[in-house]
Amino acid sequence: MLQTIGLTVQFGGFKAISDLDFSVNRGELRVILGPNGAGKTTLMDLITGKTKPTSGRIVYNGREIAGLEPFETAKLGIGRKFQNPHVFDNMTVSENIEVAFRGFHRVFKALFYKKSREIKERINDILITINLDHQSERMAASLSHGERQWLEIGMLLAQDPELIILDEPTAGMTADETYKTGELIRSVFKDRSVIVVEHDMAFVRQIADIVTVLHQGRFLAEGPLSEIERNAKVQEVYLKEDAHA
Amino acid sequence: MLLKRLGINETFAALALVFLAVFPMFASEFRVELMGKFIVFILFAFSLNLIWGYTGLLSLGHAVFFGLGGYVLALSYSLQDGVPSFMARFNIEEIPLLMRPLLSTPLALLLGLLIPALLAGLIGYFVFKSRVSGVYFSIITLALAKLFEMLIVNMQAYTGGFNGLMGLPRFPVGGEPMDLVPYYYLVLAVTAAAFLFTRWLTHSHFGKVIKSIREDESRIRFLSYNPANYKIFVFAVSGLLAGLAGMLYVPMNGFISPQDSGIAMSTSLVIWLAIGGRGTLMGPIVGVLIVNWLSNLLSEQYPTLWQLILGGVMVLIVLYLPGGIYGAVESWWKDRGLRKKYAAKEDQEGEAVLYKESEVL
Ligand SMILES: Nc1ncnc2c1ncn2[C@@H]1O[C@H](COP(=O)(O)OP(=O)(O)O)[C@@H](O)[C@H]1O
Numbered sequence: 001m002l003q004t005i006g007l008t009v010q011f012g013g014f015k016a017i018s019d020l021d022f023s024v025n026r027g028e029l030r031v032i033l034g035p036n037g038a039g040k041t042t043l044m045d046l047i048t049g050k051t052k053p054t055s056g057r058i059v060y061n062g063r064e065i066a067g068l069e070p071f072e073t074a075k076l077g078i079g080r081k082f083q084n085p086h087v088f089d090n091m092t093v094s095e096n097i098e099v100a101f102r103g104f105h106r107v108f109k110a111l112f113y114k115k116s117r118e119i120k121e122r123i124n125d126i127l128i129t130i131n132l133d134h135q136s137e138r139m140a141a142s143l144s145h146g147e148r149q150w151l152e153i154g155m156l157l158a159q160d161p162e163l164i165i166l167d168e169p170t171a172g173m174t175a176d177e178t179y180k181t182g183e184l185i186r187s188v189f190k191d192r193s194v195i196v197v198e199h200d201m202a203f204v205r206q207i208a209d210i211v212t213v214l215h216q217g218r219f220l221a222e223g224p225l226s227e228i229e230r231n232a233k234v235q236e237v238y239l240k241e242d243a244h245a
Numbered sequence: 246m247l248l249k250r251l252g253i254n255e256t257f258a259a260l261a262l263v264f265l266a267v268f269p270m271f272a273s274e275f276r277v278e279l280m281g282k283f284i285v286f287i288l289f290a291f292s293l294n295l296i297w298g299y300t301g302l303l304s305l306g307h308a309v310f311f312g313l314g315g316y317v318l319a320l321s322y323s324l325q326d327g328v329p330s331f332m333a334r335f336n337i338e339e340i341p342l343l344m345r346p347l348l349s350t351p352l353a354l355l356l357g358l359l360i361p362a363l364l365a366g367l368i369g370y371f372v373f374k375s376r377v378s379g380v381y382f383s384i385i386t387l388a389l390a391k392l393f394e395m396l397i398v399n400m401q402a403y404t405g406g407f408n409g410l411m412g413l414p415r416f417p418v419g420g421e422p423m424d425l426v427p428y429y430y431l432v433l434a435v436t437a438a439a440f441l442f443t444r445w446l447t448h449s450h451f452g453k454v455i456k457s458i459r460e461d462e463s464r465i466r467f468l469s470y471n472p473a474n475y476k477i478f479v480f481a482v483s484g485l486l487a488g489l490a491g492m493l494y495v496p497m498n499g500f501i502s503p504q505d506s507g508i509a510m511s512t513s514l515v516i517w518l519a520i521g522g523r524g525t526l527m528g529p530i531v532g533v534l535i536v537n538w539l540s541n542l543l544s545e546q547y548p549t550l551w552q553l554i555l556g557g558v559m560v561l562i563v564l565y566l567p568g569g570i571y572g573a574v575e576s577w578w579k580d581r582g583l584r585k586k587y588a589a590k591e592d593q594e595g596e597a598v599l600y601k602e603s604e605v606l
Pocket residue numbers: 011016034035036037038039040041042043
């Protein structure tokens with residue numbers, strides 16, 4: 001479903017991603033691991049069109065998408081949750097969900113769109129799923145950090161993408177919230193392709209099938225989590241990290 | 246209670262409408278004319294509110310669109326009896342070809358809307374498609390205001406120059422100019438319609454999208470929206486409303502000058518909206534009425550001191566009430582409503598909520 005071939009991006013003289021071949025299949029949940037600065041977020045920026053690659057290709061559903069704008073990759077069905085929750089602060093929870101719906105992005109469609117019963121029900125379902133149904137009229141700014149993360153997941157549900165990118169979805173959550181988030185991701189996105197960037201090993205164990213490890217913008221290892229944990233190269237990288245820290 | 250049944254915006258809007266509608270029955274002609282001008286300013290402030298209040302893009306040259314509308318109508322009036330004296334003075338013997346369409350009043354009215362809308366759309370197209378930041382938009386519109394003001398002053402033969410165009414009649418209907426009070430009601434009706442239009446627009450899905458552009462433009466791009474198209478459209482609509490306000494202003498005021506179309510007017514507008522509350526439905530009304538009424542009251546007694554007071558109030562509001570006067574009132578009201586609602590809900594279904602929290606996620 002998604003494949004990168006020889007993907008490279010340079011910032012000044014620095015290669016944040018170099019010569020990366022990476023692919024994700026339909027219906028798969030892939031976890032991306034890697035120490036800080038490994039280029040995980042940059043890879044997500046490349047896939048969603050926020051950053052343009054210096055060279056290499058990104059193929060999505062048989063289509064070259066390198067160089068498209070974010071609103072174009074979104075139209076093609078790629079949805080993203082940011083590392084720090086990006087919600088619309090001075091709008092209510094339900095307004096946040098509502099703008100995320102797909103299919104009303106043209107100016108004139110947006111002007112003459114009528115909120116149908118069906119959409120109202122879907123908004124309500126989403127609010128129940130993310131456990132914010134009692135906060136629907138509150139401003140997003142007044143939510144807790146964890147609630148904001150969930151709200152952004154709710155926006156993804158409304159957007160209904162085929163490929164979902166979650167950049168550290170549990171950052172700043174308590175262990176309990178993290179666990180709930182893992183269950184949420186497993187249940188609501190189970191038929192989609194999902195790429196999750198994550199640090200929290202307990203969380204990774206909870207959700208992961210196949211794990212890809214990046215290091216300094218390069219591919220390091222890939223496989224089931226148990227194998228990765230035993231991988232000598234991976235251990236070395238993480239040990240070095242620990243030594244630095 | 247009225248407030249609860251109708252909602253806060255609707256209640257205040259209804260009160261304002263009633264107040265403005267009965268005003269001519271009690272006030273002197275002088276006051277009615279003054280209030281009529283304020284109503285025009287309210288309409289003008291609605292226009293800035295769309296682009297600044299709701300979309301988050303501060304136009305510092307909005308009076309250009311106001312002036313364009315105003316000058317189109319004023320020129321149309323001036324040309325009705327042949328070559329006007331300000332042109333004759335420069336030995337112009339025929340009405341210039343470009344101004345001929347203005348001889349027809351309906352056409353002039355249409356152009357007074359379309360020219361500002363098109364200019365705004367065009368500026369929007371170049372500024373927003375190239376994705377420069379909001380600050381540059383403000384600077385570009387500011388430069389535009391300066392440019393337009395200078396252009397009018399310098400093209401004296403065609404615009405009347407620094408002194409502006411004077412002695413303009415109130416809306417002639419069937420050859421006879423309208424009386425003040427009927428014209429006042431016409432302006433009030435148009436402004437009320439513009440209020441309803443703003444309300445519809447901002448409550449629509451479109452309204453949610455422009456608000457999200459204001460909140461976080463880069464985020465909305467990841468949800469399939471192309472913000473540039475939205476911004477161009479809002480700016481064009483805003484330009485159209487400003488042009489409409491300019492056209493209504495001319496007959497009420499009796500003259501139009503470069504000062505009405507440049508930086509001074511643009512800045513006043515920004516101040517009214519900031520004090521009233523940008524991004525709220527009633528903010529423009531509250532801001533225009535309070536600032537202008539106080540200004541009239543105090544400027545007679547303390548002409549210089551008043552400017553200082555206004556500046557001081559402006560700074561205080563920006564610092565302590567970033568949502569403006571009405572913004573503060575509205576958010577207080579909403580918070581109160583929410584607190585009550587949650588308190589009631591918790592009483593009712595406190596146990597159910599607890600159960601849900603452990604079950605759903
Ligand atoms: N826009 C940018 N300009 C310059 N350097 C960048 C930019 N984006 C990321 N980087 C650099 O690329 C490297 C990878 O960053 P990032 O992808 O955020 O890592 P991760 O998400 O794996 O922690 C970092 O060294 C970061 O400083």
